[in-house]
Amino acid sequence: xxxxxxxxxxxxxxxxTGHVWDDDLQEFNNPLPxxxxxxxxxxxxxxxxxWVWYPSWPVxxxxxxxxxxxxxxxxxxxxxxxxxxxxxxxxxxxxxxxxLQKPYFDRIASLPYEQVTQDPELNSFVVxxxxxxxxxxxxxxxxxxxxxKVGFFPNLTDDDWLYGGSFxxxxxxxxxxxxxxxxxxxEAMSAAQLDExxxxxVSLSGAAQVDAAKAAKGKELFNSHAxxxxxxxxxxxxxxxxxxxxxxxxxxxxxxxVPAAEGDAAKLDAVRKVIASGLDKGVMPAWQGRLSAEQxxxxxxxxxELGGGK
Amino acid sequence: MLKNFKHEKVETxxxxxxxxxxxxxxxxxxVEIAPLFFxxxxxxxxxxxRPYTPLExxxxxxxxxxxxxxxxxxxxxxxxxxxxRYGHYSLAAESKYDHPFQWGSKRTGPDLARVGxxxxxxxxxxxxxxxxxxxxxxxxxxxxxxxxxxxxxxxxDRMRALRVTGVPYSANQEEYQRxxxxxxxxxxxTLHIPDARNILVAQAxxxxxxxxxxxxxxxxxxxxxxxxxxxxVDFSKIKPEDLVKYR
Numbered sequence: 347x348x349x350x351x352x353x354x355x356x357x358x359x360x361x362x363t364g365h366v367w368d369d370d371l372q373e374f375n376n377p378l379p380x381x382x383x384x385x386x387x388x389x390x391x392x393x394x395x396x397w398v399w400y401p402s403w404p405v406x407x408x409x410x411x412x413x414x415x416x417x418x419x420x421x422x423x424x425x426x427x428x429x430x431x432x433x434x435x436x437x438x439x440x441x442x443x444x445x446l447q448k449p450y451f452d453r454i455a456s457l458p459y460e461q462v463t464q465d466p467e468l469n470s471f472v473v474x475x476x477x478x479x480x481x482x483x484x485x486x487x488x489x490x491x492x493x494x495k496v497g498f499f500p501n502l503t504d505d506d507w508l509y510g511g512s513f514x515x516x517x518x519x520x521x522x523x524x525x526x527x528x529x530x531x532x533e534a535m536s537a538a539q540l541d542e543x544x545x546x547x548v549s550l551s552g553a554a555q556v557d558a559a560k561a562a563k564g565k566e567l568f569n570s571h572a573x574x575x576x577x578x579x580x581x582x583x584x585x586x587x588x589x590x591x592x593x594x595x596x597x598x599x600x601x602x603x604v605p606a607a608e609g610d611a612a613k614l615d616a617v618r619k620v621i622a623s624g625l626d627k628g629v630m631p632a633w634q635g636r637l638s639a640e641q642x643x644x645x646x647x648x649x650x651e652l653g654g655g656k
Numbered sequence: 657m658l659k660n661f662k663h664e665k666v667e668t669x670x671x672x673x674x675x676x677x678x679x680x681x682x683x684x685x686x687v688e689i690a691p692l693f694f695x696x697x698x699x700x701x702x703x704x705x706r707p708y709t710p711l712e713x714x715x716x717x718x719x720x721x722x723x724x725x726x727x728x729x730x731x732x733x734x735x736x737x738x739x740x741r742y743g744h745y746s747l748a749a750e751s752k753y754d755h756p757f758q759w760g761s762k763r764t765g766p767d768l769a770r771v772g773x774x775x776x777x778x779x780x781x782x783x784x785x786x787x788x789x790x791x792x793x794x795x796x797x798x799x800x801x802x803x804x805x806x807x808x809x810x811x812x813d814r815m816r817a818l819r820v821t822g823v824p825y826s827a828n829q830e831e832y833q834r835x836x837x838x839x840x841x842x843x844x845x846t847l848h849i850p851d852a853r854n855i856l857v858a859q860a861x862x863x864x865x866x867x868x869x870x871x872x873x874x875x876x877x878x879x880x881x882x883x884x885x886x887x888x889v890d891f892s893k894i895k896p897e898d899l900v901k902y903r
Contacts, residue, residue: 401903404695406694407694407695408695408696409691418897418900420897421895421896421897426897431903432734432735432903433734433745433899433903434900435734436735436739437896437900439736440736482741483774486775486779486791487775487776487779487790495789498782627778627867629776629777629778631774631775636773636774
């Protein structure tokens, strides 16, 4: 295979390595270009500097920490330095960045909500920073625009609120989370009674043509001791914001998908199913602890604006 | 001797090439990995980290079986953009009972290291069955079969295997007592191998992760696992500069 005649190639006159395959296949032995060789030396030099500046070689139970330092502010408010590392750098960078946003956050925290909304500069900060926070933390449930999803997550862009649309109520919804509960009536009530209740509930919003006699019986049940619907939804069916019981008199439905049901029978059926099975799946996580107090305040403003304010 | 050395000898002898390549690679590996066994401060000393309960551990097995790691990492790096998006950077201590760890680097989907508590169980169930139904632009596959019953007959064996790698599941009273001292009685109970099946069923029924109390499904296990990710350490009780000093 290979034979070993170094020297210029007989064909081109260029220097070869002397490797020859298949009779006449040779390998040139040209020197590397100078820029490449010196570039290589520079990388070695770079590595030496790197080793000295940054944490590098392990030594016994420790390591060379390098001479680079990062300065940050510790919990006592004093400046403190530590050898360069990504955690120290992150801490310093975070403190720097929050110093930049601090004037905004300070003003948002110190001003009443109403005044923040009237300040155009603060308002545009709320919209841009709030949108980013919302899409990362809330959009998976309430959807990107806050429009929610029937049967799962409430719409935050309408002015209908389960728990109230004031700044304070929205803040409480976000910080503490929510979990609406309604008992199932499937076993406590007969099929006829469920039907009557459904007729009455649908009649409240006028979503469908209902049998007036059945609705009247439903109304009795609704306000009776056995049904006790009035206890949570109010005598008028408008709901109670302290427990998030839905307003049954408007066209906004979260659990019973009345608007999408085609025909009066289907609309009644959607409502009947919810009454029979009860509700315990509307879980809004609590964000206190996960998000900072400033972030929750900002989201409160953002959501309030989504809903057109109240 | 070196004078007579010709790289042609290596190039034309596959066996020698293989051995030398392996030597070169292991030198690199040794230099990177070996020091970590000797450096004191790699593992942060933070309270709260505990081994997974039997149900969470089964969920973790399903996570690996389904290859969730091919799209999801569980390692929030100490960068500002990651901290803003995912929360506090991951600590080494937080995966000390993970065998194998799920750090990963492929992020087709978001990092999951702190997904625990971010969503409700209901959301997870819906999202696992059909991700597009809650996140319309999602490319995550559907996992509807997770609603099938969980096989937990061998949970004891699985825990025993992990115990060999150093996870402090207790096999006898003495080990149990040690766990009580280390983690408190409530946690220690969940780590006791002889009771593993009962503990698993109890947690699935009490947590009701899949919205159906009657049966223990794979969904129960997976959601229980997802909901505990990144929640064990209470960062409000730790000064950020203390963590800096572990590096």
